[in-house]
Amino acid sequence: MVQPDQSSLRNQLLRALAPEDFALVGPYLEPVALPKGKVLIEPNQPIEYVYFAESGVASVVALNSDHRPVEIAIVGWEGLVGPSIVLGVDRTPHQSFFQMEGGGYRIATPHLIRALEASRTLHDLLLRYIYVVTVQTAATAMSNGDSVLSERLARWLLMCHDRVDGNELALTHEFLSLMLAVRRPGVTEAIHLLEGTGMIRARRSHITILDRERLEETAGDSYGVPEAEYERLIPNPEVSGGSHSRRDPREIE
């Protein structure tokens, strides 16, 4: 197993680890390809691996009575997939799958648990991330109950944009309608609304972010609170040569 070099990683949690904490997990990290649609965690099944994405985006969904998924959280290179392990819980009723292709590392659950037991600072860092996820899920609950579709869509696009290189998002209306738990033509309309004011450009299976700032205005308070909590609580190590920080200014187009 080739241990990755901590400073060359993009995953912000792994990067934020103290070197001695990274030494506890580094040897057990296995690189994995994370293609679109790959299911990382099955509902109510033991979680065998926890995933640290380097690129791409994962969705955590709850399944409703019609077995339709409803998104409750989104994870990219800022986080990990399989948070319940950090809380000492071996399985969850939710499903996690990759929605935008990428790659990353996984660690077998027993190794992670041993590392968590060995280092309180490691555990503490990951718990602070778990806290941020709870705030994100709360924001999802608020957004779902309180916002019109175009706002919820704006929020979702922003969260996706935060976790991707560049301004191109590979997304279909159908997929968005699943994530936002609305009907597909509704998404089409909401996209036209945002497109009409020039915030985004929509092409077949692709959405381009054109004006992030106005998207944030559109999303209102449903976007921003979890992101600020992340910044407050997860240390942001200096970015090494030309790499990507979540808050880097982005070249538009």
Place this chain on the structure above:
Amino acid sequence: MVQPDQSSLRNQLLRALAPEDFALVGPYLEPVALPKGKVLIEPNQPIEYVYFAESGVASVVALNSDHRPVEIAIVGWEGLVGPSIVLGVDRTPHQSFFQMEGGGYRIATPHLIRALEASRTLHDLLLRYIYVVTVQTAATAMSNGDSVLSERLARWLLMCHDRVDGNELALTHEFLSLMLAVRRPGVTEAIHLLEGTGMIRARRSHITILDRERLEETAGDSYGVPEAEYERLIPNPEVSGGSHSRRDPREIE
């Protein structure tokens, strides 16, 4: 400070603690009255106390852009108020307040933190509870996005019923409309719907649960998943003489 006797407590978390873990927190528990409307945690302010309710019900809410609260979780004698402390975070953007009068204990944050550092089993138990809260919040997100008002109302009444003695809930339509983030006349209509089929009886400022089973059917999958996770993960010590377990059969009227 009179240390309460663990076996005489109703709070399920305190009861579930191993005696040696209870010894770490017991000496610092201060009894508190928890009247309706009392704010336990202010958004973005340092959390000074964590609360263990013995009776009554607390709401955790996020504040939207209009400063209107939207409920994201509900806590009673099964849990604690101030979960972010357990995750090592000193404040949160959410607000917690008491919505149905009761009482309980509070512990000053530094004492709890010291106890969490001293005992991993204590920390682990409380983390498992935090996990259940995340599942509850996820269910709220799903319910908000996916369900009609009467279903959401049924879910909310059930969660409240779980945390109260008897079948009487002291609730106004106005308050429910805040919690569910809908307009007040909508609540009136939804209540009539449930009342028309005999699941509840509504009187001024009071709702009586008449048929819990059919309420659960009405709520569908939005109710039950977090509750099952609680049962799975939090040990349920034997109930001492005539006390109350969450799952006791209830005398209906």
Place this chain on the structure above:
DNA sequence: GCCGCTCTGTACGGTTTCATACGATGGCCG
């Protein structure tokens, strides 16, 4: 017993979203 306040019932038009259906379009593959 009356006043006044809170709470509940009801009404109205308007907006958003629903469910469903079907035609158009883009782009991949043979």
Place this chain on the structure above:
DNA sequence: CGGCCATCGTATGAAACCGTACAGAGCGGC
């Protein structure tokens, strides 16, 4: 380059919910 399938645009009527407004009903204080 032509066909096919995923994707997207659009239509239509129904339902849920919104914001607002106002009248009636319960209940405590005096």
